[in-house]
Amino acid sequence: MRVRSSRIGSSLLAAVLLSAASPALLPAEQADAAPGGRVCFFRDAQGAKGAGHVAWAIRDPRNSQRWIWGSTDNAEGDLATLPGRNNGSWMRSGSWDALRASLKPDPGRTKFLYDAYRCINTAGGNLAAAERTFRAMRDNGYQIAYNNCLTKAISIFRAYSPALSKAHLPNGGAARPNSYFGTTLTKHARGWEMPHTYTPIHKK
Template identity: 55%
Template sequence: MKRTRPVLSVLVATVLTAGAFTALTSEAAAAPQGRACLFLDKQGAAFKGTAYGHVAWAIRDPKNRNHWIWGATENAEGDAYTKPGRNNGTWIQGGTWRQMRGEDQGKRALSLGRYDAYRCINTAGGDLAGAQRTYKQMRDNGYAIFTNNCLTKSIGIFRKYSPALSTAHLPTGYVSSPNYYFYAVLNKARGWERASSY
């Protein structure tokens, strides 16, 4: 009897420790995780025989991994400059990843027929409301081909969504074509996954 007591104590302690470890593991697994993705249309923004590319963006709700918000700036007037307040072709949608791809109907999609590739980065969390406020600012602040375009607006939305996306993770996109930024710049930035076919 005396020998079973220490053994029993060790077993109880082991079970309690295992339970605590399981609780910590499941808590870590359930921790909020955001995700930001950039989508590339390689043939977008063609000018004098050269395609400079076009990008769209998507961010995931860190509290609901099946919910995304996505959008793009399409340069509705087709000029190098659009005055603030005029239609610059900026739009937004929300739904599932399948809806974003157009596999489920009912949402404006990032068309599989248009976009060639995408790449993503995980974040510790994500501020959807802040990103949506920034989207509204971007929608209303016009368009400028080098400094206020589909790429710079996407970067602005990403940074508001996750302030942790500093310049090391998300370099500025001024005077950088979307095609060059998507591959050359993000290849050197921290945390971005490799480009995948869309």
């Protein structure tokens, strides 16, 4: 009986994740306002000399109007940053519109800094756990292949929702952010929406 109950519980959990994350259910703006947990990658396809760069965003499951978001921007511009030094990690909080006004174009570039985003819904989430993990990622240095903008974002997402297992959120070590965003999440992960075109809000 215990084995059967465990299998039923696992099936129900998978069903909740997959049904909640289906891109056919709602347009992007409606999905962003729906209740429950939600995490998103934002992609800068031109970042890291063409390898790509990602920011992350997480919705408060108890308040659909509140998000936290951030990134690790490799402040020193080196292949590695020692723990305790500034690795360019930052985090902000606010509404979805505030997020879109925050992730702006870099003044020195001809295209938007972030050009697309893709998300997955979850049945719930632990915002405090995500914030604690962000602080740990902020303080543990930087390494271009295995401790970077992508792997740190994955750690933050998994802390927020342990249901985001490797089946939904594969490891990102040694992966180019562009390849992970475009290929891995499409062909090797479950439940992710297809990319949405990202258009930031320009506030005066």
